[in-house]
Amino acid sequence: MERSLVLVKPDGVQRSLVGEVITRLERRGLRLAGAKFMQVGKALAEEHYAIHKGKPFYDGLIAYITSAPVMAMVWEGPNAVAAIRQTMGATRPLEAAPGSIRHDYALEVCRNITHASDSPENGEQEVALWFKQDELIAWSRDADKWIFEK
Ligand code: DAT
Ligand code: MG
Numbered sequence: 001m002e003r004s005l006v007l008v009k010p011d012g013v014q015r016s017l018v019g020e021v022i023t024r025l026e027r028r029g030l031r032l033a034g035a036k037f038m039q040v041g042k043a044l045a046e047e048h049y050a051i052h053k054g055k056p057f058y059d060g061l062i063a064y065i066t067s068a069p070v071m072a073m074v075w076e077g078p079n080a081v082a083a084i085r086q087t088m089g090a091t092r093p094l095e096a097a098p099g100s101i102r103h104d105y106a107l108e109v110c111r112n113i114t115h116a117s118d119s120p121e122n123g124e125q126e127v128a129l130w131f132k133q134d135e136l137i138a139w140s141r142d143a144d145k146w147i148f149e150k
Helices: 010-014 018-028 042-048 058-065 080-088 101-105 120-130
Strands: 002-008 031-038 070-077 114-116
Touching: 002 018, 002 080, 002 120, 010 018, 010 058, 010 070, 018 031, 018 070, 018 080, 018 101, 042 058, 042 120, 070 080, 070 120, 080 101, 080 114, 080 120
Parallel strands: none
Antiparallel strands: 002 070, 002 114, 031 070
């Protein structure tokens, strides 16, 4: 079982795509483990995007993620990280596979709707950065046995 942080970023929230993102992840079979609607402060933004510090788009990235509220979530399931990134599509919307969220709803890399963790290790790190332990729910769904092989 893997976990991924998923953010509907400010453009996705402003465009009323929160429900669409949740619907797609639910339909995929992934299980929600936590969610909060929040305004991201500069310190969290800088820690989250620390790996991009120094890149030409870094300042714009921090301004973008702090510009309006985001929907922060934790989704889990077998191979959740790869599955969620596939559902989101490639970073650049014009390279995202047809049917993916970034293909279907975005045009520009700096307005690409969502964030998702890029490895199981980063998934755990990002979940710990964004959520306190008591904000996460460990639960099982009745449908799990029809979606998860074991
Ligand atoms: P992803 O969000 O697919 O994990 P990433 O981690 O490489 O992509 O980059 C984080 C975000 O930074 C990405 O969603 C949008 C922005 N970004 C990446 N490359 C960019 C570029 N060349 N110009 C502008 N923004 C960029
Ligand atoms: Mg990334």
